Each structure stands twice: as C-alpha cells, then as structure tokens.
Amino acid sequence: MIGTNPTGTAAIPNQGHGVLVSGAPNNRIGSATDAAGGNVMSGNRNAGIAFSLAGVGGNVVYGNKIGTSKSGTEAIRNGTGVLLLAGANGVVIGGDTSKRNLISGNTGSGVYIALNSNNHTISGNYIGTNVSGTAPLGNGIAGITVLSSGNQIGGASSRLANRIAGNPVGIAISGSAATLNTIRFNTIGTTTVPNTGSGIQFTSNASGNTVGPSNTIQGNQTGVRVNDGSINNRITRNSFSSNTNLGIDLLPLPGINPQDAGDADGGANRGQNSPTFVGSPLKIGNDLRINFRVNSTTTNSAYPLAIEFYSSDGSGEGRAYLAGTTYTAADLAIGTKLVNFVGTAANLVVGSTKIIALATDANGNTSEFSAEHVLAAPLAAALATQANPTQAAATQTSEKLAANKNGIVSPLEATNMVNAMNTRSTQEGEGEQPRAFGPLPYEVNIRDQALEELSLEEKGSGLIFVTQRASTRRFAR
Ligand SMILES: [Ca+2]
Ligand SMILES: [Ca+2]
Ligand SMILES: [Ca+2]
Numbered sequence: 001m002i003g004t005n006p007t008g009t010a011a012i013p014n015q016g017h018g019v020l021v022s023g024a025p026n027n028r029i030g031s032a033t034d035a036a037g038g039n040v041m042s043g044n045r046n047a048g049i050a051f052s053l054a055g056v057g058g059n060v061v062y063g064n065k066i067g068t069s070k071s072g073t074e075a076i077r078n079g080t081g082v083l084l085l086a087g088a089n090g091v092v093i094g095g096d097t098s099k100r101n102l103i104s105g106n107t108g109s110g111v112y113i114a115l116n117s118n119n120h121t122i123s124g125n126y127i128g129t130n131v132s133g134t135a136p137l138g139n140g141i142a143g144i145t146v147l148s149s150g151n152q153i154g155g156a157s158s159r160l161a162n163r164i165a166g167n168p169v170g171i172a173i174s175g176s177a178a179t180l181n182t183i184r185f186n187t188i189g190t191t192t193v194p195n196t197g198s199g200i201q202f203t204s205n206a207s208g209n210t211v212g213p214s215n216t217i218q219g220n221q222t223g224v225r226v227n228d229g230s231i232n233n234r235i236t237r238n239s240f241s242s243n244t245n246l247g248i249d250l251l252p253l254p255g256i257n258p259q260d261a262g263d264a265d266g267g268a269n270r271g272q273n274s275p276t277f278v279g280s281p282l283k284i285g286n287d288l289r290i291n292f293r294v295n296s297t298t299t300n301s302a303y304p305l306a307i308e309f310y311s312s313d314g315s316g317e318g319r320a321y322l323a324g325t326t327y328t329a330a331d332l333a334i335g336t337k338l339v340n341f342v343g344t345a346a347n348l349v350v351g352s353t354k355i356i357a358l359a360t361d362a363n364g365n366t367s368e369f370s371a372e373h374v375l376a377a378p379l380a381a382a383l384a385t386q387a388n389p390t391q392a393a394a395t396q397t398s399e400k401l402a403a404n405k406n407g408i409v410s411p412l413e414a415t416n417m418v419n420a421m422n423t424r425s426t427q428e429g430e431g432e433q434p435r436a437f438g439p440l441p442y443e444v445n446i447r448d449q450a451l452e453e454l455s456l457e458e459k460g461s462g463l464i465f466v467t468q469r470a471s472t473r474r475f476a477r
Contacts, residue, residue: 001070003043003078008070011043011077018044018078023053023087030064032099038063042076047083048106051117057090062099065131067106067139072131075105081127081139086116094125096159101125104137109145110167115177119150124159128166129193136166136193143167143195149179154186158214162186165193170220171200178206185214191242194219199243202230202268208364213237213321223247223317226268233269234364236308240317247317248358248368256316257368263296272296274367275307275327275357278336280376288345288375291338294327294359302362304328309341311348312356312372322348327359350377 001008002018018041021027029049030038041048041064048066051059065072066081081103082093093111094101103110103125110127113120126133127143143164144153153171154162163186164170170188173181188199199220200211207230215238217223223243226233228251240247250257250268257271265271278291294305305327310318323341331337354372 002039002041003048004040004070004076008040008042008065008076009074014044016045017047017050017083018042019049021049021051021055021059021088023055024059025055026058028060028062030062030101032062032095034063037065037070037072038101040065040068040070040076042067042069042078042105044078046078047080047112048078048103049081050083050085051088051091052085053087054089055087059088059090060092060095060099061101062095064101066101066103067110068102068104068131068137072102072104073137075137077105077107077140079106080108080112081106081110082112084111084113084117084120086114088117088120090119091121093120093122094162095123097124099124102129102131103127103143104129104139104166107140109142109172110139110164111144113144113146113148113151115147115175118148121152121155122162123152123155125162127162127164128170128195129163133163133165134192138166138168138196140168142169142172144170145172145174146178146181147175148177149181151181153181153183154215156185158185160185163190164188164199165190165195165219167195169197169199169201170195172203173201173206173209174203176205176207178202179208181209183209183211183215186216188215188217188223189220189243191219194221196221198222198225201225201227202233203227205229206233208232209234210364211235211238215239217247218242219244221245222249225249226251228252228267230268231270232364233366234360235358235366236306236360237321239319239321240369241313241319242315243317246368247313248366250368259295261295263300269365269367270300270361272301272359272361272365272367274370275359277355277357277370277373281309281355281373282378283345283348283350283375284340284378286343286346288322288341288348288355289338290341290355290357291336292327292357293336294332296332296359296361298329298332301359301365303332304362306360306362308358308360310356310358310369312354312369314354314372316356316369316372318356318358318369322355345375348375350375 067078128138130137189195199217217240220243222245223240259273263273273296275292282289308324309322311320313319323344325339353375356372357370360366
C-alpha cells in the first residue's frame with residue numbers, strides 16, 4: 001500500500017511520487033503471481049510510480065493497482081498513474097493477463113510518456129476502467145499520453161491487448177517527437193465504456209505512427225482523430241464501430257472531408273482522399289468484386305497506395321477488414337481498377353452488407369473512410385424480376401460475361417482489354433480503321449449507369465464487341 005491506508009481504501013498521500021526509480025536497472029515493481037494482486041500505488045500527490053534518468057533497462061511493472069482502491073472499484077487518485085520521464089527507456093508495463101496493471105482514476109493521465117523517454121511497452125493493462133473492465137473509472141486527461149518515440153501500446157497478439165476505456169481521450173499522441181509509435185491489438189473504448197472524446201488522437205505534428213492491426217475502436221466520440229499538422233500516420237486493419245462521430249476524422253475539417261480534385265489539399269495525413277467506388281460492389285459466387293478509383297495525383301500522394309476494404313458497421317465505419325489491394329501509378333493512369341477477391345464474399349449478404357474502404361499512401365497517410373456501398377448481386381439476379389424483355393436482352397450481355405468467367409471473356413478480362421486499348425489510344429478491329437477508343441476512363445461495371453455508355457457483348461468465338469454509345473466496335477481477342 002503506497003499512498004493509502006493499510007486496507008487500500010483511502011489515501012494517505014506521499015507528497016511526491018509513490019515510487020521513483022531513477023537511473024536504476026532491473027527492477028520489478030509488483031508481481032505476476034501475487035494472489036493479493038500486487039501493489040496498490042494510489043493517492044500520491046505526484047505519480048503512483050515514476051521512472052527517470054537512463055538505466056540499462058529491465059524495469060517491469062506487473063500486477064499493480066495504480067490510482068484505485070485495493071478492490072479496484074473506486075478511484076484513489078494519484079496525480080499521474082505511471083510517469084515515464086526523460087532518460088527512462090524500455091520500461092515494460094504489464095504483459096499478458098497475469099501481469100495486468102489496473103491504471104485508473106488518476107487526476108492526469110494513466111500513463112504519461114515524456115519527451116526523451118522512449119521505447120516503452122504498455123501491454124495487457126486496464127486503463128480507465130474498474131478492475132473487471134466493465135465500468136468507467138477514468139483517468140482525468142488521457143489513458144495514455146505519448147510525447148516520445150518507439151513506444152508499443154498493445155503487442156503482437158490479443159493476449160497483450162490493453163483495454164483503454166472510460167477516459168476523456170484513450171491515447172493521446174502529441175508533438176513532433178512522437179513518432180514510430182505502434183498501437184495494435186487493443187480494445188479502445190467499448191459500447192458500455194467509451195472514451196468520451198477520441199479513442200486515439202494525433203496532435204501537434206505527431207507523425208509517422210501506426211494504428212493497427214487489430215485494435216477494436218468502439219463507442220468513442222471519434223475513433224481516431226488526426227489533427228492538422230500530423231502526417232504519415234498509418235491506420236490499418238482495425239475494427240471501428242459505434243463511434244459517435246467518424247471512425248477516422250482528418251482535420252482541420254471536422255466531419256467527412258470532400259474528395260478534392262487531385263487531392264491537392266493538405267492538413268492531417270495530407271488530407272488523403274479515400275477510394276471512390278464505381279458502381280456497386282458485387283457478390284459473384286463467393287467472390288467480392290469491386291471497381292474503384294482514387295482521386296489523387298502522384299504529386300499529392302506517394303504511390304503506390306494501399307487500399308483496404310471492410311464491411312461497415314452501417315454508419316460509415318469499417319468494422320471488419322475483408323481484403324486489400326494496391327493502386328499504382330499505372331492504375332491511376334488508367335483510371336479505375338477492378339479487383340476480384342476470391343472467396344471473400346462467402347459470408348457477406350447481398351442487399352445488406354455495406355462495403356467501405358480506406359486508402360493509405362506510401363508514406364503512411366491514411367484517408368478517412370470512403371462512402372459505404374451496399375453489396376449487390378450480379379445483374380442476372382436483378383434481371384429475374386425485370387419485366388421488359390428488351391431491357392433484359394440488352395443487359396443480359398453483361399450477365400453472360402460474368403457467367404463465362406472461364407469462357408470467352410470475363411468482366412475483368414474485358415476491363416483489362418479495354419484499358420489496354422485505351423493505353424494504346426487506337427485499336428485495330430477486323431475490317432476497321434485504327435481509331436481512338438475514346439476518353440479515359442471507361443467504367444465497366446455490371447450494375448453501373450456506365451452500362452448506358454459502354455456495354456460488352458460476346459459474339460462467337462474469339463471476339464468481343466464493345467458498344468459505346470451509338471457505335472459498335474469489334475476486337476479480336
Ligand atoms: Ca475530416
Ligand atoms: Ca491531399
Ligand atoms: Ca483530400
């Protein structure tokens with residue numbers, strides 16, 4: 001009991017820190033095996049425990065209650081829970097479940113990592129909740145505040161997940177020295193215990209950090225907020241749901257950013273534009289087929305872009321990662337990219353599942369989430385209820401193309417062919433003069449209005465017809 005009465009139910013404050021480890025290596029504070037639950041380090045005027053000055057490492061903090069009563073159900077506030085000061089390096093706070101610290105109820109941050117205090121690991125803790133993780137017992141400023149670099153929050157598996165919930169901000173990464181920090185496999189807010197502000201926020205030029213994979217970011221006001229001036233912050237393969245505002249919000253513009261032409265805008269993560277879907281995402285068999293583009297020039301984004309597709313939570317946030325692809329400068333030159341993910345749609349429901357996407361440039365600038373789109377069936381299914389046989393005949397062509405995946409031509413093949421034709425700008429059809437094939441990009445999508453401008457028709461062996469507006473052009477395959 002460090003800072004409390006003998007039963008750990010009320011503060012008897014130390015005037016400074018409860019424990020200060022200054023330049024000393026290889027200390028273990030607490031225990032991973034103590035049935036009594038480690039130390040109670042609460043009620044102190046400054047930090048429950050602080051590390052300062054350079055040591056050779058080996059300091060670990062296991063199984064303590066820092067800022068709460070011994071029962072872990074009430075706050076007995078320290079100023080800060082765990083304070084990592086300049087010079088301290090590589091402190092390990094928590095680990096798997098047996099090493100979990102409860103760091104809650106403190107006046108400032110649960111964990112505060114100061115400038116020049118680097119490479120710490122914070123894993124497996126409850127930060128901002130009660131001892132069972134089921135109710136808020138928030139720290140006053142943030143669950144974790146990071147001003148330095150190379151820190152890992154969470155770990156390589158869910159076994160090392162922190163639960164960071166019930167705080168005003170879950171994780172605050174701030175300042176230009178805050179770089180190369182990794183946040184993965186954590187629970188950041190829950191529907192019952194949200195962080196009342198952002199789950200994660202990057203401010204004051206914090207750049208070059210990674211959120212993901214496998215954080216569950218739920219119920220917060222904003223999931224991840226990136227403020228103006230913070231760039232190159234990669235957000236990849238997380239689960240977002242039920243955040244009150246956006247899952248990912250890039251500032252300075254609060255709310256959904258416009259897709260500015262060419263993506264010349266700046267701001268957080270350079271205002272990276274999100275992918276634009278061309279037509280509906282399709283479920284074809286168990287495959288997921290998506291046609292998309294990204295409106296960003298090679299000047300304004302570093303290519304290639306990484307594109308991630310998710311099923312959405314229904315309110316514009318990516319809940320479950322589905323598949324990813326790249327979008328290269330060559331794809332940009334063509335315009336759209338059609339991707340087919342084999343087997344990915346097996347558990348997705350036509351007419352119900354909504355698909356949503358993120359783009360991240362090669363420097364790690366992740367966009368906000370794209371608009372979400374309801375998963376659709378191939379045209380054949382839609383045609384079944386269509387009364388007009390003429391229309392059906394006209395659009396039946398596309399259905400054939402989809403059906404003939406292993407036959408003459410598939411939509412993917414057709415698109416590639418059209419793109420190749422456009423790349424050459426001219427074509428040589430049988431009995432026709434070479435001619436330009438028209439402006440970029442063509443949009444080949446079974447349920448897209450572009451069908452009115454361009455349809456693909458199979459006729460006989462080895463030929464496809466491409467109908468553009470009023471004219472028909474024929475290509476040898
Ligand atoms: Ca925004
Ligand atoms: Ca931009
Ligand atoms: Ca933009």
